[in-house]
Amino acid sequence: MSNIPIEKMTSMLEFAKLLGQQADFEEIMRLVIHRASSLVDVDLASIVMINPQTEHTIKTIMRDDGRMDEARYHIVQSSIVGWVHKNKMTFVSNNIANDSRFRKGLFKDRAVSSAMCAPLFSSGVDIGFLALLRIQNRDKFCDADASALEYFAALCAPFLDKAHKIKAYFESSVPDSVLLKKYESSGLLGKSQPFVDLLKATESAARCDVRVLLEGRSGTGKELIARAIHQNSERRDKPFVAVDCGAIPENLVESELFGHVKGAFTGATTDRKGLFEEANHGTIFIDEIENLPLPLQSKLLRVVQESEIRPVGSARTKKVNVRIIAASSNALRQVVDAGRFREDLFYRLYVYPIRVPTLVERREDIPMLANEFLRKFAAQQNKKATAFNRPMLHFLKTRTWTGNVRELENFVERLVTLAPETKEEISHELLPGEYAVEFKKQGGEGQRSKVPTSLKDELDAFEKTVLEQALLHNNWNQSKTARMLRISERTLRYKMERLQLRKPAERCQL
Numbered sequence: 226m227s228n229i230p231i232e233k234m235t236s237m238l239e240f241a242k243l244l245g246q247q248a249d250f251e252e253i254m255r256l257v258i259h260r261a262s263s264l265v266d267v268d269l270a271s272i273v274m275i276n277p278q279t280e281h282t283i284k285t286i287m288r289d290d291g292r293m294d295e296a297r298y299h300i301v302q303s304s305i306v307g308w309v310h311k312n313k314m315t316f317v318s319n320n321i322a323n324d325s326r327f328r329k330g331l332f333k334d335r336a337v338s339s340a341m342c343a344p345l346f347s348s349g350v351d352i353g354f355l356a357l358l359r360i361q362n363r364d365k366f367c368d369a370d371a372s373a374l375e376y377f378a379a380l381c382a383p384f385l386d387k388a389h390k391i392k393a394y395f396e397s398s399v400p401d402s403v404l405l406k407k408y409e410s411s412g413l414l415g416k417s418q419p420f421v422d423l424l425k426a427t428e429s430a431a432r433c434d435v436r437v438l439l440e441g442r443s444g445t446g447k448e449l450i451a452r453a454i455h456q457n458s459e460r461r462d463k464p465f466v467a468v469d470c471g472a473i474p475e476n477l478v479e480s481e482l483f484g485h486v487k488g489a490f491t492g493a494t495t496d497r498k499g500l501f502e503e504a505n506h507g508t509i510f511i512d513e514i515e516n517l518p519l520p521l522q523s524k525l526l527r528v529v530q531e532s533e534i535r536p537v538g539s540a541r542t543k544k545v546n547v548r549i550i551a552a553s554s555n556a557l558r559q560v561v562d563a564g565r566f567r568e569d570l571f572y573r574l575y576v577y578p579i580r581v582p583t584l585v586e587r588r589e590d591i592p593m594l595a596n597e598f599l600r601k602f603a604a605q606q607n608k609k610a611t612a613f614n615r616p617m618l619h620f621l622k623t624r625t626w627t628g629n630v631r632e633l634e635n636f637v638e639r640l641v642t643l644a645p646e647t648k649e650e651i652s653h654e655l656l657p658g659e660y661a662v663e664f665k666k667q668g669g670e671g672q673r674s675k676v677p678t679s680l681k682d683e684l685d686a687f688e689k690t691v692l693e694q695a696l697l698h699n700n701w702n703q704s705k706t707a708r709m710l711r712i713s714e715r716t717l718r719y720k721m722e723r724l725q726l727r728k729p730a731e732r733c734q735l
Contacts, residue, residue, distance in 0.1 A: 229373050233264060236572035237373075237380055239435070243576055244384040246433035252425065257355070257381050259578045263558055263571075264377055265341070265370045267357040271302050274345075274353040274385065298358065301332055305342040306354045313351075315375050316342040319365040336360045341371060343378035347386035355381070360704075404428060411453040413446070414597055415590035419582040423450070426579045431457035436529070438574050439552040441581025444631030447552040450581060451510040460548060463507030466500050471513035478521055480537050483528075489538025501534050504547045514551040514574070515560045519567070526570045549574070584629040585698050591622045594630060598637035599651065610644050614652045620664050625694050636660075689724045692717070701728045 240260055247253050254272055262270040304327055309316050318324045319339045322332050338361045345353040355378050359366070404424045405416060413424065430437050431454045439447045448467060455465045473481050480489075484499030500509060511517075517525065528534055529549065533542040551574045553560070560566040584591065595613065603610045613621065626632045643655045653664050692710075699705040707714045721727070 229369055229376070232569040232572045233373055234376075236260075236264070236575070237377060239573075239576050241380050241384075243433060243435050244381065246435075247384070247429060249425075249429060250385075252429045253384055255426065256577070257385065260575070261355055261357060261374070261377060263575055263578070264373055265357055265366070266558060266562070268360045269298060269337075269358040271298075271356045271358075272345075272353060273302070273306055273356070275351060298337065301337050301340060301358060302356050304331065305340050305356055309342045309344050309354055310351060313344065315344070315371060316340070317366055317371050339366050341366055341374055343374045345378050345382040345385060347382045352382060352386050408453055411456060412449050413453060414593050415587055416593065417587040417589040419587045420590055423579070423582060427453055428457070430454050430577050430579060433577070434459065434548060436548070436574055436576040437550045438557065438576070438578045439550065439581055440556060440578065441552075441554070442583050442629055443554045444626075444629035445581040445583060446630050447581055448510060448512060450579065451508070451550040451552065454550060455508040455510075455548075458508070458548070460507050464504050465508050465510070466504035467510040467512065468500050469512045470516040475518050478518065479524065482521070483524070483534045483536050485537035486539045489536070493538065496536075499534065499536065501528065501545050501547055502543065505545050506547075508548045508550060510550045510552065512552045513554060515553045515555055515557060515566060517566075519565070522567045522570050526567065526573060529570070529573045583698060584626045584633065585694055588622060591626075591633065592618055594633060595621050595637055598634050599641065602638045602641040606641055607646070608641055608644055609647050609649050610641055610651050612650050614650050616664075617651055617653050620653065620667060623667060623690075624663070625697050627697060685724060688720065689726055692720060692724065692726055696726070696728070 240256075243256070244253060247256070254274075258270050258272055261267075261272075301321065305316050305318075305321075308326060317340075318326075321327075321337050321340045337358045339359040340356065342354055342356040344351055345355060355374065357374065401421050404421065408424050408427070413420075413427075415421075427450055437451070437454060439450055441447050451467070452465060455461065468481065470478065480493075480497070480499065482499050482501055484497050484502055485493050486496050487493055524535075528545070528547075531542075532546065533544050535542045557566060557571055557575070561568050561571045595618070599610060599613065602608075621633070628635075639657070640651055640655055643657070644651060653661070656664055692706075695706045695709055696703075699709060703714055703717055707717045710717070
């Protein structure tokens with residue numbers, strides 16, 4: 226263990242405690258994948274569970290920031306899993322394409338450069354495998370990476386085995402319909418599969434008193450998720466305190482979080498409690514944590530490790546019992562790699578990761594959300610509007626909402642404000658100038674009766690829309706977009722050129 230950094234070992238021990246509080250097999254699988262991807266910092270990860278009697282695969286989960294083209298990497302995964310199953314030992318390769326353990330040319334045209342795979346043993350029997358892949362132009366795996374994976378696999382195997390056996394006898398998960406109804410009162414609306422998966426993770430996080438890290442674009446509802454976790458936890462009767470690190474001047478962050486004593490600085494005329502002290506015995510939600518200055522990160526690390534704070538200007542510390550739910554609009558692992566966030570703090574916060582999907586990923590939920598916003602704002606403004614007409618609803622559902630749910634909500638509020646007091650149906654005639662232009666480009670009110678100019682033109686328009694939405698979802702990262710659409714980067718670039726699809730000089734930053 227000596228070659229494994231202490232923060233990684235501490236993170237593994239915390240993770241073991243978390244797994245001990247879980248009984249849902251699917252959720253344990255999800256947590257193991259996320260933690261493995263972060264522990265060794267890889268692009269692609271998969272967990273393969275097998276039936277020890279038949280040796281057939283019974284469950285596979287693959288991950289690549291929430292999406293994975295499983296077919297593209299199936300040969301690599303199945304080959305290394307087969308090798309580990311046969312040899313009963315961990316597999317490591319930093320040049321998978323030319324690895325002599327496999328037939329020459331087997332991995333031709335595969336984007337993977339390095340691979341690791343460790344067996345999952347329980348009671349001396351193979352129950353599965355944990356495979357980690359890095360794509361081209363990434364660092365090589367080192368001895369510490371292999372050791373970390375082996376220890377992590379050994380730690381996780383008993384929990385996976387136990388949860389899977391329990392599932393064989395009991396169906397313990399809450400029905401989707403019950404889950405959706407339960408979280409409506411928290412303002413969480415939807416019915417799409419990504420949204421249901423989010424609620425399942427939220428439900429599981431609420432049952433255990435550990436740190437949570439929410440990662441999702443701006444406007445996706447991370448604070449609502451944090452509040453829902455708190456409201457359904459054992460701390461529900463204690464304070465919930467929210468703070469946005471991006472909205473507080475850097476010189477005031479420490480005082481805001483930890484408080485100060487009288488005379489600590491100019492203007493400090495009295496003692497003042499910080500947000501951590503206000504949240505004592507409850508939950509603190511730290512949004513946009515990637516904006517926390519580096520000097521403050523070390524002080525937050527001390528709070529996490531020692532459960533104590535030191536107000537600005539004070540020589541004494543105070544004990545606090547606070548659950549931390551942190552949130553980031555960017556993948557925090559990437560912020561660590563860029564040198565803007567402490568790795569030891571990252572591992573301390575990355576105990577229960579939950580990825581919050583974008584509105585593009587849960588497009589099916591847009592009509593429900595839009596109608597709920599319409600009901601709310603019509604009541605607030607004493608308007609009679611109760612519905613959107615069909616072309617308007619189509620526009621809402623097909624538009625790319627770069628600001629996610631928050632943008633959709635603000636947009637509906639604006640429409641209600643523009644609507645006449647007695648108008649019952651919101652139609653496209655109310656659209657402000659820039660949106661009216663967008664509406665016409667989509668086909669406008671004549672969508673249903675519109676006569677296509679040619680099949681090629683219609684297909685091109687549809688293909689351009691799909692490509693643009695995928696590029697927006699991946700921040701115009703062509704490599705990730707190609708994987709998401711299951712096409713090569715070369716094909717993607719060709720289509721972008723043919724359809725004159727280019728990244729805008731300026732676009733909304735999420």
